[in-house]
Amino acid sequence: MLIFELSRPGRRNAAQAPAAGVEASGIPARCLRTQPLLLPEVSELDAVRHYTALSQKNYSIDTHFYPLGSCTMKYNPRVCNELAMLPQFRARHPGAPDDTGQGFLACLFELQEMLKSVTGMTQVSLAPMAGAQGEFAGVAMIRAYHDSRGDAPRGEILVPDAAHGTNPASAVMCGYTVREIATDADGNVEVAALKAAVGPRTAGLMLTNPSTLGVFERHILEIRDIVHGAGGLLYYDGANLNAILGRVTPADMGFDVIHINLHKTFSTPHGGGGPGAGPVGVNARLAPFLPLPVVGRAKDEYRLLGERDLPLSIGRLGAHLGNAGVLLRAYVYMRMLGARGMQRVADFATLNANYLMAELAKAGFEVAFPRRRASHEFIVTLKHLKEKTGVTAMDVAKRLLDKGFHAPTTYFPLLVPECLLIEPTETESKQTLDAFAAAMKEILEEARRDPQRVKSAPHATPVRRLDEVKAARELDLAWRPVNRER
């Protein structure tokens, strides 16, 4: 049932609108709307009940184990939401002067400082509103840096073939062409391929470490020297920062510029697809190009720095100062963990991933990189299962839904066939991991015994498997009332 189907003409929510009777006296008739507005006419109870019922059709961290690889679906502490929504923070207008928000700006300034501490970078800007916008900002800074030196022929960004799709897409938005670098059999960047690719056209290399294959890039120092030696810069995609917090920093690995996903590593909610936040960190040579605004401090007074303070900035990425409410949630989370807690994140995320990898291997699953340690995530490949039974990674993912688990990431990275990318995160207990491993084992046995049962999953969700081909062929992107021609 759609909210529109609950609608009854004339039903009103008197408490939720200003008194009627005010006229739009100052607006010329030719500017006025004459078309009816297709919003539902429902009571407050109708709306609350409808959207509560909808929410109950979702799997979420609060209701289910959610081992979605590369997304770091850890518990989102409730207090982070409560404190970010304190009335004064909630009511603050983005155009309000800095001196009316010193407490708010103090939180953001200290967040910048903590992010510098955990990454080793020299300066941080909180402006990017998601990881991909952080990538855009980072690559734009690389370009601004080369341009500022008159080094314009560097028109190419190198990206490993295992990278997130956002990496090449972000590079293209900055006007670069993208060159892919192959991965070796153990999941490392193929150093020979990298050597062959770098040159005077190389603007930089974008790297995720640990990589999307769930392994630490062992040749990182050699890679650093190759790229820097060719005059390129090193970009760190912080998607997997959770795996190394307090163990090794992007700065020590030689990265010049990084982005951080606060909605992954620093536990801000994923919200059904955002809002996230993708702060960027840089070393000294890229600091002049940071996106605006940056929170500055002089004599215990906090101030948003703008174009006059950073005239070489790549500019603004949003109308205001980024996803401020998300930043406050990350701030609360980081203060609650403290220095020691930060290190425990990587320790226990890694312990959980290696434990689950060992348990799944024991259960008969094929690990993609058996000779490697898992980082905070790992890959299982179902290539052989598919050959024997016809059961695919997607089928296993759907069957997991029946057993009360959200599925791992499927079919990414693209280079491992029939893959499941599994990231348990540090906030899950051994008992949860054991239950998941047991469910996986049941599915494996079922795939051998009764493959059709797995292939036709899910059976227990609010709907059965959905026809995506039909959705794309016969586009239905908005509801239309039967009796009304739009």
Next chain:
Amino acid sequence: MPFIPHTDEDIREMLAAIGVASIERLFDEIPRELRGGALAGFPPALGEMEIARLMRGRAERDGTYLNFIGAGAYEHHIPAAVWQVATRGEFYSAYTPYQAEASQGTLQLLYEYQTMMASLVELDVTNASLYDGASALAEAVLMAVRAHRSSRKVLVPLTVHPAWRKVVRTLVRNQGIELVEVPYCSESGHTLPGALARFEGRDFAALVIPQPNFFGVLEPVDELTDWARAGGALAIATVNPTALALLKPPGKWGGRGADIAVGDGQPLGAPLAGGGPYFGFMACRRDLVRQMPGRIAGATVDAEGRRGYVLTLQAREQHIRRSRATSNICTNQGLMVAAATIYMALPGPDGLAAVARACHANTLALVSRLTAVGGVARAFSGAIFHEAVIRLPVPAAPVLNALKAQGILGGLNLAHDYSGLGHALLVCATEARSEEDLARYAEHLARIVGRRTRPAAGALKPGSKT
């Protein structure tokens, strides 16, 4: 250990299962010279009570102000139900609905949102959100250039929000796109169709048309849209969703309607929150949908023929198309859209129009009270929606400071972005402002401006010669 559930016994058993002696060993693939990573200057942990005390102290110190600033972020009443439902864990802590069968709540909500938004703008299709209005405008510019094919030039009136214009510049400049400024009429405060004559005969990918514009003034959208489409350019509307309950929707502008509409969804249930998170919305004609960036939900059926919802047209997106995607956007502003959908459902069509009328009436009342103060006048003659530019007889910055000392944020000073306008302030009074609020602002403004335009009373001593 905050948020880590492991007992000592769990840890022992897990290490034994892996076959290592310590957690330390799990990091042995990291080159030794890199390991260490001391967290210099990182503060120690705080408990929930301590962090709550710290945050409450800071919030109280910041306090609250009586707000008359709009300029792209508007203080509206948000029904209590909106965020109580939107922050349910099932919405708050889910992610992008890739596993559709486990995400029907979010997906159906997106479909309902797309329906509501398509109706607001009267265009065929909308996406599931972009970051904010400014970045949505940048994406619209990129989309128009892709769709147009022959031109990489876009006309951007100076009546478009100055911060939005900066964002567009940041996001498109590395792709060889030229943004050409269009001046406005200094009397009416809007773009004159005649001002476009100088661009006649040149090839442009698009014309951006704001309604209302940054000054709160209504643009001649029909003429501007027709001009764009007659010259083969796309018409990109930037609109305020509250205003659309009252104003002619972009799909009906001119003879054929705008091609793309974008805007900031903040007025639909997002708290001001210091600048975000808000969300950007984008809608377009059906034939442009494959050029649209961002996620789109679509209806389909399941294996038993029941209605269900999925993310669709994913072949446009970065996780499939990589370097040839329509945009790099991945995570968008999902939760803000959940709030906006609930927000729009609560007041319904009449209620949202009532909100729009109340904002309009309040701003007219505010302008009338403020311009009753000696020397204060409206800067432009054009009709407005819910913002207006007023001109003061004295510099705006000290006046705003004096108002701030009384707990009033009196508007946005336009001295930096529009220095030619004199001592100009952009003011806004939404439905959240009461008669008493307006009176309070006017009284303080009269006192402050009066003191600054007259010689101080003490300077006139009895018997002194003047």
